[in-house]
Amino acid sequence: MSLARHDLKVMEENNQTSQERFILLGLSNVPYLQVICFLVFLLMYIITLSGNLLLIIVVRINPKLQTPMYFFLSNLSIIDIFFSSSIVPKLLINTLAIDKSISLIGCALQMYFSLSLGATECVILAVMAYDRFAAICRPLHYNTIMNKALCFSLAAGSWSICFLNSAMHVVLTFRLPYCKSHHVKHFFCEMPPFFRMSCRNTLFNEMLMYIGAGIIVMCSFCLTLISYIHIISTIMKIRSSHGRHKAFSTCASHLTVVSLYYGTLMFMYMRPRSTYSAEIDKTVSILYTAVTPMLNPIIYSMRNKDVKDTITKQRKQEIKTFNGKG
Template sequence: MIRRNQTSIKDFILLGFSGAPVLQQLLFALFLLIYITTVMGNISIILAYRLTPSLHTPMYFFLANLSFLEICYISTTVPKMLTNFLSTNKTISFSGCVLQMYCFLLLGGTECYLLAVMAYDRYNAICHPLLYGTSMNKRTCILFVAVSWIGGAINSLIHTILTFSLPFCNDNRINHFFCDIPPVMQLACTSTMKNEIVLLVACGCVIVSSFILTIISYTHIIATILNIKSTSGRKKAFSTCTSHLIVVTLFYGSAIFMYFRPKSSYSMDQDRVISALYAFVAPLFNPFIYSLRNSDVKAAVKKIVCHIIVVQRY
């Protein structure tokens, strides 16, 4: 269990992106725009899937789940950060910090697994097209999503308990914009070697293992595509994978750099930038990456927007 003995800390101060009041107001406007755009963009993907029967396939089922995940993901950090931009009191309660870390790690871990599942789905679609309908049926897809959430929940619970079981010093200032593992561990009054080892092992089990599974899937996919004789066939096959590869590179690259290293190499100024990549940039870009490179999604979103405009007029 998470305990608060050996420390009198009742809340933490999120230093975030410190600066002059004018800069804080500009950052508030910027991140509010990012948040609204991210939420609306991912909602459009979900609505396109729900309202377009032709998109009721495993690929778009996973994409809709990823969009829901991204909405939750960015909502764990940005609302609190927006509040802090306009407030002189930048505190977060001890329990609030625990909850924020648990939810952020839960959603991050789940996304790792889900991205690997999406790569496996493309592997089946391209490498075994005749068996695709059987191997990726509705029950299997739901099971994959459920296992992804369960795996993310277990990983998050372990890290949250270990982190907040540490005895903290009197300094309650978190040099970050949310309660992430590295900046919270820096406040500990004791050795965090056990936590660092668990963090590295978890990175191997969650981030690296799912990344390797993704790479294996794409190795088979690329080999299969290169054997396609027609240029148009190769182009079409590649087009279904490039969007996912861009998202995988952005998310895994920043996450591995953030967590798969010793505490001695932590630099909070640098870490804030890296954290922003997978906390804000990835959720913001995902709907655009998938929709702009996918004619089916673009057509479905355009149809929904036109329908909304017509309804509002009448």
């Protein structure tokens, strides 16, 4: 009886240890591929930080850019910086480190912030599409529609709703017992892999995930799509072929990034559990955690004449100041 109690105590201690730490899988087990992955993701992370920080600074210093569009773009850049920072630094460490473990608290925080910021980006993208709809399809009423109070309310509401929604999902996810394994078949803490690790029926958690994803992702995507349908319809009425081509070029670029982001999120969070694959999950997650935050400042602003003119003017001013001091 004493031996049985001892064995039971050891099992409980092992189970408690597995509950306290999780092991994240890297992107590759091949040494030279690990180095390549590290360098590629480090470069992408540097581009993400520098591109988004540059956009925030440019909007801040140029009074001409104090408009609703650039207000939402600044929000998007802040989201992308923190979204990427919640995942990529840990990924870079785990790519080369021998110890790929993460604490329960660290994992919960990573899941919470990545989920919250990812959802907020969905809503902000939809709000940005509505802003463009108001500017192109209702130009005479644009300033009345997109006033400061509405812009602030839309931004604050987007952040608040998504952060509250994610808190519920994360709390329920980490209340599940993980007795099958503490090895997460993913490179960061995300809900779907955790459902497969639990020894309890996760149907309730999955249904909540589908409902949350359906409300936030699908509604945001539909609003974005409807806005762009109206925008394209208005563009078609432009008589100048050069004007139509320029407008279509901009819309195509925006829709490419939006479709990539929404598409990968819907694939990750709205497909049946039976179709999950660890390798496919990792590939899809890379697109919306690393690639999209890097592309957003390039697609949405770096091709913009006002942004480029501000950067050029600032560089000339800095060179002039430096030469004057010299």
